[in-house]
Amino acid sequence: MAYLTLFLTAFAAATLLPAYSEILVGTLVNQDYALFWIWFWATAGNTLGSVVNGIIGRQVDRFKHKRWFPVSELQLHKARNRFNRYGQWSLLLGWLPIGGDALTLVGGIMRVPWLNFVVLVAIGKGLRYAFVIWVVLEASGLVGSSP
Template identity: 35%
Template sequence: MHFESWGLLGLFASAFISSTVAPGGSEAVLAYLVNQNQIPVVSLVAVATLGNTLGALTTWWLGLWAAAKYPADNLLAGERQRSLRAVRRWGSWALLFSWLPLVGDGLCFAAGWLRVSWISSLCAIFFGKVLRYIAVAYAFI
């Protein structure tokens, strides 16, 4: 397999994992690959955005799955209630901030739990994440 393929695959995996409940460092991987100047930046941003968006949608789906078994208000306390309040107040618009560390996972999970529209969630998640990756890539060009 060519280096470019491994780089893109590694970036996708890192971005996907970073956007689920597991910690990750997709920004560092993106910055490294941008500095290597072997893969077009547009391709790097696209792959990172795709992986991170799919990871966030996985977290959204986990929230939807959990909602079928557990009532949101009774199960979550304290910090996690903030995500529920934000999504209740702002709906899918809150997911523009799904790229934020720690907070973003909670927002995606809460949106699924509260059954926020899948398509509007996808759009908000994608838009927030693509802007974040463009900013990161631009900082390292």
Template identity: 40%
Template sequence: MQDWLVNYGLYSLFILSFLASTLLPLGSEWMVVTMLLAGEKAWAVVAVATAGNYLGALSTYWIGLYGGDFLKRRVLRMDDASTQKAERFYHRFGSISLLFSFLPVIGDPLCLVGGVLKISFVRFTLLVASGKLARYAAVAWLTLKGAAL
């Protein structure tokens, strides 16, 4: 598998970043660091990782958006009153939490909840893509700074 990841470079990074942003327990930062240390262009690595990770989050958002009624009623066991309360709270305060969708453990569920509560696509895109770009840019910057020491 390591040979496959190395030989296909940016394609591998895209796939791993996509999968890492679904509900699968994976991480893609190690590959970003590996590629940067191998001399890959930082802007390309950050752009590909961000795109893959955003599209993975978008797939989780769509699961929430189109499977939301099933998830709310059957899995979360929410009635109409608790759904409305959650929606009001999330629309007022919670959607900004999508900026933190890059965090381990809580990031993927945040995207799912964004879909379940029908956060607008534009708002979702701006918040999630910004958070993921900031994370990968920070990883790249720290990697390159550390490598220069």
């Protein structure tokens, strides 16, 4: 049940919803859950949440002319230009707490091929969770200690 909760929390954290998964990752690490599975389920959930952002981004052109649409044509143009500066490689930064969700949304708007999108986002998210787990282990004094 803990891994499912982690997956869902990481999924929500990657969408535009206000959620954070790092605290749950830290809690599970400190409760001696398997590190690989913590990393795997957090990475999988967070990556899938970013795919949802990409799907939403791919729908933007259908709705951008509606009065209720929250982003102006000028803002979309600027986002596309910024994304084009670094291209799909910027998706490696989809893990950033500020702007990461927007990057994956714009990746969808720019129609980055799905395989590239998922691989680049998963690499970034996987490295992030590996780092979070390492920080928790380090803070707990578990890195480098003898069994």
